Amino acid sequence: MKDLFSVAGKVIVVTGGSGVLGGALSAHLIEQGAKIAIIGFREESVLAKLKDLARYGSDPLGMAVDCTKEDQLVTARHKILERWGRIDVLINGAGGNLPGATIAPHQTIFDSSIEDIQSVIDLNLMGSVVPSLIFGKVMAEQKVGSIINVSSMAADRAITRVFGYSLAKAGIDQLTKWMAMELALKFGDGIRVNAIAPGFFIGNQNRRLLTEEDGSYTSRGKTIIDSTPMSRFGDITELNGVVQYLCSDASKFVTGTIIPIDGGFSAFSGV
Numbered sequence: 001m002k003d004l005f006s007v008a009g010k011v012i013v014v015t016g017g018s019g020v021l022g023g024a025l026s027a028h029l030i031e032q033g034a035k036i037a038i039i040g041f042r043e044e045s046v047l048a049k050l051k052d053l054a055r056y057g058s059d060p061l062g063m064a065v066d067c068t069k070e071d072q073l074v075t076a077r078h079k080i081l082e083r084w085g086r087i088d089v090l091i092n093g094a095g096g097n098l099p100g101a102t103i104a105p106h107q108t109i110f111d112s113s114i115e116d117i118q119s120v121i122d123l124n125l126m127g128s129v130v131p132s133l134i135f136g137k138v139m140a141e142q143k144v145g146s147i148i149n150v151s152s153m154a155a156d157r158a159i160t161r162v163f164g165y166s167l168a169k170a171g172i173d174q175l176t177k178w179m180a181m182e183l184a185l186k187f188g189d190g191i192r193v194n195a196i197a198p199g200f201f202i203g204n205q206n207r208r209l210l211t212e213e214d215g216s217y218t219s220r221g222k223t224i225i226d227s228t229p230m231s232r233f234g235d236i237t238e239l240n241g242v243v244q245y246l247c248s249d250a251s252k253f254v255t256g257t258i259i260p261i262d263g264g265f266s267a268f269s270g271v
């Protein structure tokens with residue numbers, strides 16, 4: 001098939017589209033001819049990202065929405081349907097950590113802020129559950145669609161310091177499998193739910209954890225590189241291929257999977 005990996009004309013909603021990961025994916029997908037609606041938390045960042053994305057083609061839609069809030073997402077769904085009449089793909093790219101839910105080297109788990117742990121779980125787990133229900137309903141009615149979640153290396157093994165985040169990302173893996181099963185059983189084989197599990201990419205949230213001010217690696221950064229067979233951090237554009245595959249007909253029979261994009265980190269025993 002000639003255009004097996006094509007996303008041209010697909011309506012793709014990207015939560016966290018004003019962030020590093022969601023923004024980079026949106027730019028790539030617009031370049032490939034997709035119609036993109038970005039959702040971010042802060043109006044200024046959404047407007048700035050829309051301006052930036054205009055360089056890549058088409059005319060993206062942007063909305064400041066709290067993706068843990070059902071009513072706000074229902075309004076966003078209405079705006080997207082008004083503009084394009086359908087939703088083909090949802091990328092759940094909103095997420096991140098909170099300082100109080102991260103355990104510093106001199107602390108233990110008992111120093112964690114329970115409130116911050118709750119907030120991190122709300123954002124990273126419910127912030128994907130709620131959009132999946134609101135936008136997934138459109139896909140169920142259309143009997144076609146693809147949901148792409150963002151898991152993490154912290155989902156299935158213990159990575160020091162990021163306690164609340166790990167709990168939430170483990171939930172993302174189960175959300176992926178559970179919704180894949182439910183939607184295929186009840187709404188047919190046109191709806192798929194998968195996740196990417198990015199390895200280590202230097203972004204705003206982890207730059208200070210992984211690199212020193214002079215650009216050299218911290219000891220955590222060095223440990224990660226030593227545990228990555230490809231011996232480097234990822235470049236954010238290296239997520240594009242797998243995400244485009246999951247958006248496209250090339251992955252028509254693929255559902256319930258969690259695909260690592262990690263330079264071999266999750267495959268490596270360390271020996």
Ligand SMILES: NC(=O)c1ccc[n+]([C@@H]2O[C@H](COP(=O)([O-])OP(=O)(O)OC[C@H]3O[C@@H](n4cnc5c(N)ncnc54)[C@H](O)[C@@H]3O)[C@@H](O)[C@H]2O)c1
Pocket residue numbers: 015016017018019020021022039040041042045065066067068093094095096097123124127150151152153197198199200201202203204205206
């Ligand atoms: N960058 C990495 O190395 C990496 C690795 C693995 C996983 N991830 C995951 O990728 C996702 C995005 O990370 P990033 O590096 O782009 O972070 P980022 O901080 O650059 O972007 C976060 C995005 O989420 C949005 N957001 C935050 N709270 C929100 C809310 N309540 N409602 C709506 N939007 C909200 C922000 O507006 C922003 O657009 C996260 O789930 C993160 O855990 C990132």
